[in-house]
Amino acid sequence: xxxxxxxxxxxxxxxxxxxxxxxxxxxxxxxxxxxxxxxxxxxxxxxxxxxxxxxxxxxxxxxxxxxxxxxxxxxxxxxxxxxxxxxxxxxxxxxxxxxxxxxxxxxxxxxxxxxxxxxxxxxxxxxxxxxxxxxxxxxxxxxxxxxxxxxxxxxxxxxxxxxxxxxxxxxxxxxxxxxxxxxxxxxxxxxxxxxxxxxxxxxxxxxxxxxxxxxxxxxxxxxxxxxxxxxxxxxxxxxxxxxxxxxxxxxxxxxxxxxxxxxxxxxxxxxxxxxxxxxxxxxxxxxxxxxxxxxxxxxxx
Amino acid sequence: xxxxxxxxxxxxxxxxxxxxxxxxxxxxxxxxxxxxxxxxxxxxxxxxxxxxxxxxxxxxxxxxxxxxxxxxxxxxxxxxxxxxxxxxxxxxxxxxxxxxxxxxxxxxxxxxxxxxxxxxxxxxxxxxxxxxxxxxxxxxxxxxxxxxxxxxxxxxxxxxxxxxxxxxxxxxxxxxxxxxxxxxxxxxxxxxxxxxxxxxxxxxxxxxxxxxxxxxxxxxxxxxxxxxxxxxxxxxxxxxxxxxxxxxxxxxxxxxxxxxxxxxxxxxxxxxxxxxxxxxxxxxxxxxxxxxxxxxxxxxx
DNA sequence: ACGATCATTTAGTGGCACTACATCGTCCCT
DNA sequence: AGGGACGATGTAGTGCCACTAAATGATCGT
Numbered sequence: 010x011x012x013x014x015x016x017x018x019x020x021x022x023x024x025x026x027x028x029x030x031x032x033x034x035x036x037x038x039x040x041x042x043x044x045x046x047x048x049x050x051x052x053x054x055x056x057x058x059x060x061x062x063x064x065x066x067x068x069x070x071x072x073x074x075x076x077x078x079x080x081x082x083x084x085x086x087x088x089x090x091x092x093x094x095x096x097x098x099x100x101x102x103x104x105x106x107x108x109x110x111x112x113x114x115x116x117x118x119x120x121x122x123x124x125x126x127x128x129x130x131x132x133x134x135x136x137x138x139x140x141x142x143x144x145x146x147x148x149x150x151x152x153x154x155x156x157x158x159x160x161x162x163x164x165x166x167x168x169x170x171x172x173x174x175x176x177x178x179x180x181x182x183x184x185x186x187x188x189x190x191x192x193x194x195x196x197x198x199x200x201x202x203x204x205x206x207x208x209x210x211x212x213x214x215x216x217x218x219x220x221x222x223x224x225x226x227x228x229x230x231x232x233x234x235x236x237x238x239x240x241x242x243x244x245x246x247x248x249x250x251x252x253x254x255x256x257x258x259x260x261x262x263x264x265x266x267x268x269x270x271x272x273x274x275x276x277x278x279x280x281x282x283x284x285x286x287x288x289x290x291x292x293x294x295x296x297x298x299x300x301x302x303x304x305x306x307x308x309x310x
Numbered sequence: 311x312x313x314x315x316x317x318x319x320x321x322x323x324x325x326x327x328x329x330x331x332x333x334x335x336x337x338x339x340x341x342x343x344x345x346x347x348x349x350x351x352x353x354x355x356x357x358x359x360x361x362x363x364x365x366x367x368x369x370x371x372x373x374x375x376x377x378x379x380x381x382x383x384x385x386x387x388x389x390x391x392x393x394x395x396x397x398x399x400x401x402x403x404x405x406x407x408x409x410x411x412x413x414x415x416x417x418x419x420x421x422x423x424x425x426x427x428x429x430x431x432x433x434x435x436x437x438x439x440x441x442x443x444x445x446x447x448x449x450x451x452x453x454x455x456x457x458x459x460x461x462x463x464x465x466x467x468x469x470x471x472x473x474x475x476x477x478x479x480x481x482x483x484x485x486x487x488x489x490x491x492x493x494x495x496x497x498x499x500x501x502x503x504x505x506x507x508x509x510x511x512x513x514x515x516x517x518x519x520x521x522x523x524x525x526x527x528x529x530x531x532x533x534x535x536x537x538x539x540x541x542x543x544x545x546x547x548x549x550x551x552x553x554x555x556x557x558x559x560x561x562x563x564x565x566x567x568x569x570x571x572x573x574x575x576x577x578x579x580x581x582x583x584x585x586x587x588x589x590x591x592x593x594x595x596x597x598x599x600x601x602x603x604x605x606x607x608x609x610x611x
Numbered sequence: 612a613c614g615a616t617c618a619t620t621t622a623g624t625g626g627c628a629c630t631a632c633a634t635c636g637t638c639c640c641t
Numbered sequence: 642a643g644g645g646a647c648g649a650t651g652t653a654g655t656g657c658c659a660c661t662a663a664a665t666g667a668t669c670g671t
Contacts, residue, residue: 052392062668069396340629
């Protein structure tokens with residue numbers, strides 16, 4: 010008893026003759042007759058009976074044909090299940106972000122998608138070394154990742170949308186001698202004690218570039234990944250640090266000074282598997298992320 | 311996208327590896343892999359993805375697998391639909407009867423099956439010539455038919471249960487000269503005017519046998535099929551008639567006298583297609599008919 | 612009684628799901 | 642590191658099954 014045989018039985022119930030079923034299903038009456046015989050072989054009571062020269066369903070056949078309708082309904086639902094999943098505007102979308110991107114984007118995303126009828130976002134923070142960001146797209150629909158301007162681009166296995174190209178400024182206490190300048194040069198800061206990120210994290214290479222531009226070896230006083238912690242350490246006089254211009258809430262005791270002479274900028278990209286954008290909900294989230302990025306960029310300057 | 315492919319997808323979601331699915335479905339992993347590929351060909355978004363060396367479902371795959379469960383459920387219901395129909399104790403059972411059998415059996419049947427949980431009987435009267443009774447089993451689950459003792463048996467295409475072997479007595483007005491006798495002989499009644507049934511109906515042959523036993527030609531005064539009408543005609547002096555001993559409500563102005571010397575008995579049989587007894591409800595009705603027949607037979611003498 | 616319509620049977624064919632075998636990628640172990 | 646186990650996939654070949662074509666049988670209309 011398979012789907013086709015049930016289909017044939019149901020059509021026979023509705024059309025009332027083997028020939029009509031054959032025409033409806035675009036096969037010969039012989040094929041219909043044979044399939045009905047096979048179906049009957051599996052059932053101990055007659056499903057059909059002759060009525061004159063036509064073939065009609067018995068009561069048992071009608072009972073089975075009724076069940077066949079449910080099978081076809083379920084099958085039709087299955088055939089549309091993927092489209093529905095894909096087109097569902099209020100599905101769940103998982104978004105991962107490194108810390109500072111999360112701090113900047115998550116509130117905007119939550120506010121933009123608060124209403125009903127939109128995607129339900131599942132947010133998570135994930136701070137991983139640069140090369141691990143693409144892997145996260147296995148687990149999350151959208152991954153906010155950062156990389157430096159000159160760093161190797163993301164592998165082709167993931168698609169990306171650049172949300173921000175954010176300058177990295179030098180953060181220092183408001184009473185620092187360099188705080189009087191409007192911008193700082195590599196030579197100004199090369200000898201300062203740095204508060205840097207751990208090895209493998211994106212911002213480190215910029216510090217090395219700054220030191221190299223001044224012909225020095227950088228003095229890495231501390232290794233702190235989390236910018237909020239870095240800010241407190243800088244404010245307490247632990248050293249200077251590179252900090253993002255827009256995605257960090259300004260610390261009252263710190264000032265940010267633009268660097269000149271060295272390209273200090275990071276990309277904040279949304280990474281995702283291309284096929285996941287088949288889902289309306291995912292595309293909606295990506296659109297909202299781009300809008301949020303514009304908001305962040307305009308709020309800064 | 312057919313049932314098997316959906317089954318494979320669902321199993322992959324539950325078992326988590328192609329090999330496990332292959333073992334569960336008793337085929338080679340290659341077959342599973344190929345079927346998954348075919349299923350994927352019909353769907354624009356990935357249903358599966360590699361996780362290490364194993365294959366797991368994507369979210370879209372899980373959505374489809376969920377729909378697949380519904381398909382399998384519907385299919386399982388279909389596979390049991392016939393048994394359920396067959397085993398349902400409270401299904402509809404159609405019963406046809408010729409007039410006098412209906413008058414005798416229908417009330418008993420209705421009373422016996424009045425409670426809930428039992429079959430719902432659909433009763434109909436059908437008075438047809440002898441040879442048409444078997445044909446009625448196409449339309450009714452059970453057909454109460456009558457035939458004379460010596461008449462040819464029912465064809466093999468129908469099954470039968472003999473409910474009653476009912477004597478046919480001679481009905482006459484209570485003030486008839488023969489009413490004094492305890493039984494009557496063919497010679498007694500051969501010259502009487504008969505009220506007989508129409509041609510082709512069962513009882514006629516007995517009258518002809520009675521006349522033949524007395525060496526006469528029967529005098530057929532009237533042709534009335536319906537026994538209630540016959541009874542009134544006899545009471546009004548229109549002639550004598552053969553009437554069933556048990557299945558007719560006694561007429562106050564008539565007496566019934568047994569015939570001697572001639573086998574005057576009719577069978578009341580329940581006819582049915584053998585396969586219809588697969589239904590519990592039909593068997594219940596047949597059982598109740600047999601019980602009703604015992605009641606009728608015992609109430610008579 | 613005839614042709615028309617409908618269902619079924621038979622023989623034959625093409626497509627498809629499967630197996631067997633080989634290959635490739637991943638994990639684990641020492 | 643590197644080899645062995647495990648898991649998935651690709652390829653060639655095979656057997657089954659749904660189908661077509663044509664003939665036969667049954668029933669209807671006129």
